[in-house]
Amino acid sequence: MGQLLSHPLTEKTIAYNQYDHISAHTHKAHLLHRSKNTDSKEPERTPQFFNCVGSMQGYRLTQEDAHLVANCDTALDIKFYDPFKECEENLVMSLFGVFDGHGGGECSQYVSSDHNHNEGICKWIKLAFESHEYGAFGSHEKLSKVHKRKFRTIEGLICQVLKDAFLMQDRELYCHFANESCGSTGILAVIINGEMLYVANTGDSRCVLSTKGRGVKTLSYDHKPQHIGELVRINDDGGTVSLGRVGGVLALSRAFGDFQFKTSVSYTNSATGSATQRYVAPAQEAQVTVEPDVLPHRICYERDEFLVLACDGIWDLYSNKNLVQFIKYHLTLGLKFDEIVTKLLDHGISSADSNTGVGFDNMTIIIVALNQQGDSLAHWYGKMKIRLEREKGLIA
Template structure:
């Protein structure tokens, strides 16, 4: 994932989305982005979850990480046929994503594209929601809709839609990077209408949820080649795992790109099975390295859920899920703001670099997403968290 330099590149990019009122042109060029709170993310308004993004190149020759924030005025608005109620709905989806590139930053930049909405994963999420052909078990639609598959729950249906979006994105990447050796992981959190959270993970970037009372919930599981389910798929597609790497090269078993490990997949058509009676064409889900994500749903509880953390493995190499959550909470209890906390996180990461273990030498990117309730300002959330944490520590009654 890049080459080591003889000295650390400690310049950090901190994007603190407080959403105060600054002109759009200023937002594009400021290191710290601020615009006015809407004070609401109810249906019919723009969902707004305060957040802070931090990234640092570190000891790598290039920055191969990328991120995506589609929130507030940039929220993704999609039309969605709900087969469980047989109605057309309008969904507002806030999207937060971290993409850890390898072999170059081309794939991560492409997938995370914010400026050009005709590219990137947000385009395919919108497409998959608006064109799905899935139905609901035991629900007969009034129209003559034809379904390719039916689901028992809306969570299962939406999870499949997100898997479709990831595979469609990978197909598009093939058109641009078929001959390249680059790829990228993806951890993407979607907050739909401010009510449901879906986390889609491909690779070893990670998402955790901090909850009241010191709870830490894992919302992703690393895709490593030596894990038995991944190992079976790799072997079944003719691949091998040595030194914990696919083909002795790639330390991940799922990623966008990396088409040298997807030679059994046909990206020119949707045919599965035999092609021309000669070569077996594997489904994209069964290739040695697949882009298919695991998806975990969660109904948001504003009484308990506090904030999300999305980060690449350069962060998780340094912190366990629990330790990172505790680090953030400790500084929140001291009254510090997210931009200061993220700065401390990155500084601690580069200062922890160990040439013996290799820890601390990777690119680092993190997003902290505040799960503020509708109508709650950022200042109110900070005060709530400080009071709650002091009470949990027994400092106040």
């Protein structure tokens, strides 16, 4: 394995987002503000949700993974109508996503692309939030206003809006990859105004949350063809599952792209459903659907510590609990995110087993610190080190 570890395909790409440029900018602006107002007691504001992305092609012929980080100066600014409050709100969204492509990296690269929020899933999330037509039960809106659907909670409404964004993204992908066999999973963590976390998942990439007291909260569930709910949908749409794969080919049951398994879905506006036409199924009922599961979580900064998002190349090697323990162990030793991610990827490639195939996949991971607004990265590291040492009984 020593020779394999020096192979160019095992070279790692690490992006450690400490947002130093923003810290310097906000510090300068803060000093200028204080010089104009000597009585100001406003604390200096620092970036939030420091993160590190690590990826490695491994022994695959191509790198088909992609990722998305839209945070701090690249976060989404969205105008959202809240039917529960009956007013328009300004939302700031931080997005972290991992997209594991298969059959090529075209779909994963397309979904993760973000050019001023005018491409990829960012574009559709912004559009879905700003143009939704959902209402709220018990609101005092005009009776003449027509809603596509009404919800009892804002969390339920936002979960549906995120599902809409995934479906709209898949419709756009059809315009480019209708005759291609490529596809991609998607795990996306959306943090709104630093308060609410929504995790949307389609496929078998995964997101977990580390909490105080050795807690590990699962925020996504793998979509596998043999799971009963997935199996029923596949069979109802005329598909089959053999050897744990849809049509004996695809090892997951939800994904962007993979339009060869979505032939019953119409992606044009011309379908009328007449008797002379073939059966047209909703996109949610296709053999392989893009519709994600969405789990909401209200962030508690006293308990919640960090998020981990990763593709199945990582989860093939670690259970949810073991991966969080690996990260916490190295945080206790004083290592930073970039060093921990490097060790994770090195351990993954060194565990490659030709008998099982484990360790041969592309690997991508994102670790996101859940630091409060105003906390520096150094403060978060220090707080975590003390907490973990106490949990291990190393200090009183």
